[in-house]
Amino acid sequence: xxxxxxxxxxxxxxxxxxxxxxxxxxxxxxxxxxxxxxxxxxxxxxxxxxxxxxxxxxxxxxxxxxxxxxxxxxxxxxxxxxxxxxxxxxxxxxxxxxxxxxxxxxxxxxxxxxxxxxxxxxxxxxxxxxxxxxxxxxxxxxxxxxxxxxxxxxxxxxxxxxxxxxxxxxxxxxxxxxxxxxxxxxxxxxxxxxxxxxxxxxxxxxxxxxxxxxxxxxxxxxxxxxxxxxxxxxxxxxxxxxxxxxxxxxxxxxxxxxxxxxxxxxxxxxxxxxxxxxxxxxxxxxxxxxxxxxxxxxxxxxxxxxxxxxxxxxxxxxxxxxxxxxxxxxxxxxxxxxxxxxxxxxxxxxxxxxxxxxxxxxxxxxxxxxxxxxxxxxxxxxxxxxxxxxxxxxxxxxxxxxxxxxxxxxxxxxxxxx
Amino acid sequence: xxxxxxxxxxxxxxxxxxxxxxxxxxxxxxxxxxxxxxxxxxxxxxxxxxxxxxxxxxxxxxxxxxxxxxxxxxxxxxxxxxxxxxxxxxxxxxxxxxxxxxxxxxxxxxxxxxxxxxxxxxxxxxxxxxxxxxxxxxxxxxxxxxxxxxxxxxxxxxxxxxxxxxxxxxxxxxxxxxxxxxxxxxxxxxxxxxxxxxxxxxxxxxxxxxxxxxxxxxxxxxxxxxxxxxxxxxxxxxxxxxxxxxxxxxxxxxxxxxxxxxxxxxxxxxxxxxxxxxxxxxxxxxxxxxxxxxxxxxxxxxxxxxxxxxxxxxxxxxxxxxxxxxxxxxxxxxxxxxxxxxxxxxxxxxxxxxxxxxxxxxxxxxxxxxxxxxxxxxxxxxxxxxxxxxxxxxxxxxxxxxxxxxxxxxxxxxxxxx
Numbered sequence: 001x002x003x004x005x006x007x008x009x010x011x012x013x014x015x016x017x018x019x020x021x022x023x024x025x026x027x028x029x030x031x032x033x034x035x036x037x038x039x040x041x042x043x044x045x046x047x048x049x050x051x052x053x054x055x056x057x058x059x060x061x062x063x064x065x066x067x068x069x070x071x072x073x074x075x076x077x078x079x080x081x082x083x084x085x086x087x088x089x090x091x092x093x094x095x096x097x098x099x100x101x102x103x104x105x106x107x108x109x110x111x112x113x114x115x116x117x118x119x120x121x122x123x124x125x126x127x128x129x130x131x132x133x134x135x136x137x138x139x140x141x142x143x144x145x146x147x148x149x150x151x152x153x154x155x156x157x158x159x160x161x162x163x164x165x166x167x168x169x170x171x172x173x174x175x176x177x178x179x180x181x182x183x184x185x186x187x188x189x190x191x192x193x194x195x196x197x198x199x200x201x202x203x204x205x206x207x208x209x210x211x212x213x214x215x216x217x218x219x220x221x222x223x224x225x226x227x228x229x230x231x232x233x234x235x236x237x238x239x240x241x242x243x244x245x246x247x248x249x250x251x252x253x254x255x256x257x258x259x260x261x262x263x264x265x266x267x268x269x270x271x272x273x274x275x276x277x278x279x280x281x282x283x284x285x286x287x288x289x290x291x292x293x294x295x296x297x298x299x300x301x302x303x304x305x306x307x308x309x310x311x312x313x314x315x316x317x318x319x320x321x322x323x324x325x326x327x328x329x330x331x332x333x334x335x336x337x338x339x340x341x342x343x344x345x346x347x348x349x350x351x352x353x354x355x356x357x358x359x360x361x362x363x364x365x366x367x368x369x370x371x372x373x374x375x376x377x378x379x380x381x382x383x384x385x386x387x388x389x390x391x392x393x394x395x396x397x398x399x400x401x402x403x404x405x406x407x408x409x410x411x412x413x414x415x416x417x418x
Numbered sequence: 419x420x421x422x423x424x425x426x427x428x429x430x431x432x433x434x435x436x437x438x439x440x441x442x443x444x445x446x447x448x449x450x451x452x453x454x455x456x457x458x459x460x461x462x463x464x465x466x467x468x469x470x471x472x473x474x475x476x477x478x479x480x481x482x483x484x485x486x487x488x489x490x491x492x493x494x495x496x497x498x499x500x501x502x503x504x505x506x507x508x509x510x511x512x513x514x515x516x517x518x519x520x521x522x523x524x525x526x527x528x529x530x531x532x533x534x535x536x537x538x539x540x541x542x543x544x545x546x547x548x549x550x551x552x553x554x555x556x557x558x559x560x561x562x563x564x565x566x567x568x569x570x571x572x573x574x575x576x577x578x579x580x581x582x583x584x585x586x587x588x589x590x591x592x593x594x595x596x597x598x599x600x601x602x603x604x605x606x607x608x609x610x611x612x613x614x615x616x617x618x619x620x621x622x623x624x625x626x627x628x629x630x631x632x633x634x635x636x637x638x639x640x641x642x643x644x645x646x647x648x649x650x651x652x653x654x655x656x657x658x659x660x661x662x663x664x665x666x667x668x669x670x671x672x673x674x675x676x677x678x679x680x681x682x683x684x685x686x687x688x689x690x691x692x693x694x695x696x697x698x699x700x701x702x703x704x705x706x707x708x709x710x711x712x713x714x715x716x717x718x719x720x721x722x723x724x725x726x727x728x729x730x731x732x733x734x735x736x737x738x739x740x741x742x743x744x745x746x747x748x749x750x751x752x753x754x755x756x757x758x759x760x761x762x763x764x765x766x767x768x769x770x771x772x773x774x775x776x777x778x779x780x781x782x783x784x785x786x787x788x789x790x791x792x793x794x795x796x797x798x799x800x801x802x803x804x805x806x807x808x809x810x811x812x813x814x815x816x817x818x819x820x821x822x823x824x825x826x827x828x829x830x831x832x833x834x835x836x
Binding site: 092093094132133134137139201202203204220222224232233234235236237238239240241242243246248249251252253255256259262263268269270271272273274275276278279280281282283284285286287288290293295297331363364365366388389390391392394 | 654705806
């Protein structure tokens with residue numbers, strides 16, 4: 001089925017997308033001059049929401065924000081069915097220009113194309129709050145709030161700002177939101193007949209296979225956890241090697257065992273230690289304790305969960321063998337998410353109509369769509385990023401690919417309306 | 419040779435030492451309520467110097483501070499020979515009550531005993547600035563400044579506060595000192611005929627051998643360095659295991675290899691990774707880089723320096739084997755320091771006269787005496803600390819042992835004057 005849309009000027013779309021991306025990499029939109037660093041309730045994040053708000057209002061959309069700050073823009077009154085497009089516009093702390101933001105920019109381009117070609121598709125754009133966890137250490141926070149996958153206690157107490165240790169609740173109120181109404185956030189999904197999120201791939205499968213578009217049929221699940229190793233803080237010079245309880249040795253064994261387990265398990269399973277915190281962390285003191293994070297993922301639930309169980313048991317054994325203790329504390333977990341076949345098929349037809357190379361694939365990264373898909377038939381569209389580099393200032397992607405994605409998404413939505 | 423001193427009331431000495439230690443553990447003297455945390459140019463450090471100043475002035479000492487803040491108190495005019503006693507009264511960031519401070523308190527008790535028994539020994543007490551490096555990441559800073567073992571460029575530019583990144587120079591000036599006159603600091607040693615520093619042992623040799631006193635004949639040398647591993651920051655979920663350049667794996671291999679090398683080398687060699695810094699240090703990002711510190715020590719220069727050379731080469735090889743790079747950067751090094759036989763012998767005679775168990779030993783920890791010994795005949799006296807625990811709030815030592823040390827030091831100085 002060909003998408004019932006007129007021919008699209010891809011160069012004009014690419015130029016508009018490029019201009020948006022370029023603008024949002026400017027000093028008003030990032031806390032750091034060396035990376036994109038943008039997270040909830042900072043002035044630069046506010047500027048970013050304002051940028052999208054102005055652009056969408058020019059297209060006749062009504063723009064609101066939910067009780068915690070997820071942006072919602074629609075061109076139909078409440079109660080009427082709409083099709084959802086969007087992503088997130090926060091970044092990780094040492095991030096690039098494209099992760100998340102290019103998805104919102106491309107969703108905006110879908111809205112523009114619908115208007116300028118007089119298709120007047122019923123659309124709702126969403127830009128989720130805090131996908132990366134840079135503000136409060138909690139990934140997918142906006143979409144988890146929307147799907148009621150948090151507790152009020154977490155929002156009021158447990159979730160605290162990395163910068164100052166104050167609660168999410170306090171920060172949200174200070175930014176002018178009404179966190180006490182957080183449960184109303186879910187109504188943003190009430191009228192959605194479908195949802196498509198565009199995102200950079202964040203790996204090198206598309207680049208290596210020469211495809212410009214990936215249609216995502218499954219999103220990998222994950223376990224996020226911490227391991228706390230308790231040793232004994234001693235003097236680094238005066239404590240003989242045989243009398244030490246040095247938790248950095250347990251950390252070291254766990255880093256290497258996690259790598260071995262992920263490789264041995266295969267099936268797309270990956271494992272990462274991204275955070276390491278040493279107490280007291282001074283050159284001439286043997287550490288009293290070490291905390292390190294675990295990020296373990298894959299498209300096959302049994303596989304990556306098995307690795308999480310095994311590394312937890314290994315850490316306890318490795319610590320005990322050295323007279324120390326290790327505690328595994330899970331932060332959060334989400335199962336792998338199968339996406340909606342009908343929407344993936346519609347995207348497939350629209351992609352085929354463009355004549356450009358594309359493929360079906362799974363996503364190794366987590367996305368807000370994991371939450372949305374719980375309620376709304378959903379799919380994702382990936383574009384390549386150079387060498388798979390992401391979450392880093394060197395992140396690079398091509399606006400021409402994003403323009404192609406906008407055309408395909410527009411075509412799929414038009415076809416699904418038909 | 420018995421020391422020509424009258425009988426000492428050890429219980430009274432112990433009570434005075436206990437009172438000083440107890441006072442200096444109070445909230446006016448530490449930044450943290452959970453540990454002793456005291457370092458240069460903080461109000462709590464100022465209060466500590468003021469406490470010693472008042473106590474020494476009561477004994478008729480003239481108290482001054484050198485151009486950067488090392489405290490110097492003497493009971494003879496400049497130009498007359500004096501015997502030096504003292505230590506440091508800063509702490510590491512998660513420190514206990516005894517490291518350094520008990521040495522200054524015991525030196526103060528030596529001054530008290532000399533006065534109350536009308537010995538009127540010619541004494542100079544020194545409390546060195548920043549032995550632990552908690553303020554500026556530089557160990558033995560006050561004594562290295564005194565011995566001209568720093569450069570003006572380091573003081574003006576390179577040495578920067580851990581808390582705010584501003585230079586040592588700026589902080590010293592702000593605290594009312596004259597860092598531009600730092601080279602005059604060495605004159606504090608001009609009149610010294612000898613030097614004895616008392617300190618807790620910071621290991622468990624005295625406890626395990628049932629000795630109350632250790633007479634130190636050698637201080638271990640050390641290498642302090644950093645290793646910087648450069649990998650590639652990538653998305654933790656979307657980057658397959660085979661495409662990663664994850665520097666935490668090189669860190670892990672180096673931690674375990676350092677442990678193996680130190681054990682294999684023996685001869686008292688120890689090696690510690692106390693600081694680990696992950697960039698960017700977020701749960702869902704593979705690190706772009708990792709920095710970790712090395713503290714490698716021992717009484718045998720060839721042994722510990724061999725370990726430093728080997729771990730530097732290992733880090734480069736381990737990184738290269740994974741397609742990454744590692745750089746070894748030495749921060750500072752000091753050779754092992756033999757102490758003065760004549761002073762150690764005088765301490766030995768005074769210790770024998772007490773009838774209490776004591777031993778000769780080497781120090782695994784570095785001390786300001788490493789610097790002083792370059793110019794002045796020097797020795798050290800150790801007292802046990804429980805389970806060898808130091809650089810930690812659980813640090814514990816007995817004031818009765820410190821009182822015994824004061825008596826022995828007093829006896830040795832009196833004998834050396836005779």
